[in-house]
Amino acid sequence: MGKQKLDQAFKQVLDRGDKAFVPYIMAGDGGLDKLEEQLALLEESGATVVELGIAFSDPVADGPTIQEAGIRALKDGVTLTGVLELLKKTKASRNIPIVFMTYINPIFNYGVERFAKDCAEAGVDGLIIPDVPLEEEELVSPYLKQYEIALIRLAALTSTKERLTEIAKRTEGFLYAVTVTGTTGARATFKDDLGAHLESLQKNCDVPVLAGFGVSTPEHVKSLTQHCDGVVVGSRIVDLLHKGETEEIRTLIASAKA
Numbered sequence: 001m002g003k004q005k006l007d008q009a010f011k012q013v014l015d016r017g018d019k020a021f022v023p024y025i026m027a028g029d030g031g032l033d034k035l036e037e038q039l040a041l042l043e044e045s046g047a048t049v050v051e052l053g054i055a056f057s058d059p060v061a062d063g064p065t066i067q068e069a070g071i072r073a074l075k076d077g078v079t080l081t082g083v084l085e086l087l088k089k090t091k092a093s094r095n096i097p098i099v100f101m102t103y104i105n106p107i108f109n110y111g112v113e114r115f116a117k118d119c120a121e122a123g124v125d126g127l128i129i130p131d132v133p134l135e136e137e138e139l140v141s142p143y144l145k146q147y148e149i150a151l152i153r154l155a156a157l158t159s160t161k162e163r164l165t166e167i168a169k170r171t172e173g174f175l176y177a178v179t180v181t182g183t184t185g186a187r188a189t190f191k192d193d194l195g196a197h198l199e200s201l202q203k204n205c206d207v208p209v210l211a212g213f214g215v216s217t218p219e220h221v222k223s224l225t226q227h228c229d230g231v232v233v234g235s236r237i238v239d240l241l242h243k244g245e246t247e248e249i250r251t252l253i254a255s256a257k258a
């Protein structure tokens, strides 16, 4: 459960010499009744952990692909409550750890303590909350600690060395190393010194370092994972899932294998 389940999942993958692959999908894109099947597809395809997005009306960190997926989910009437209920009901049919990506607003609206409790009951093992900086995480961290839910911190390219060190020290589950300055979305290339940046993050971090934002091809996965423990892929997966291109999804996930 929780943090421990994440640690075990990463250990298993890294011990056999593979890299971690964390796909992101928008919960309820295509209808909430499809979620169980989508999670099963990702688990079968060899994903290490699934990052599940909760649709929100003001997704400040997201680019067009994920914004559109969020709009589709919201139009379909998907809510945080609905997602939690579905995950709770289908928990027994799943082995793969789940991490929520949600902005802080829906959590406040739901009630922080109740949210942490219901996440634990639904089998949500970790959280990514992009609009809660280090200085404000006390708003949620005590409750997450109580239910052993990992708070995954994001390391931005623009942060100072001191700040990055603190983030790497505090993070739980994994460190989310953001590879670009800007919003989510598939990109063609990365900055030249990204490898060195990822390696320096790894030096200060006891949990796996995963690179995310812009990662969209098997070639990206191969080259980035020379410098870190794995990748997070969002927009490309959202796009392929929307188009029903499941074979492409399998190929992309398999590219993290040794």
Ligand SMILES: O=P(O)(O)OC[C@@H](O)[C@@H](O)c1c[nH]c2ccccc12
Binding pocket: 024, 051, 053, 061, 062, 066, 101, 128, 130, 183, 184, 185, 186, 212, 213, 214, 215, 232, 233, 234, 235, 236
């Ligand atoms: O879509 P990309 O560029 O592959 O990036 C991953 C990303 O989608 C996923 O991790 C994510 C979706 N929304 C976020 C908001 C903040 C941080 C991360 C995310």
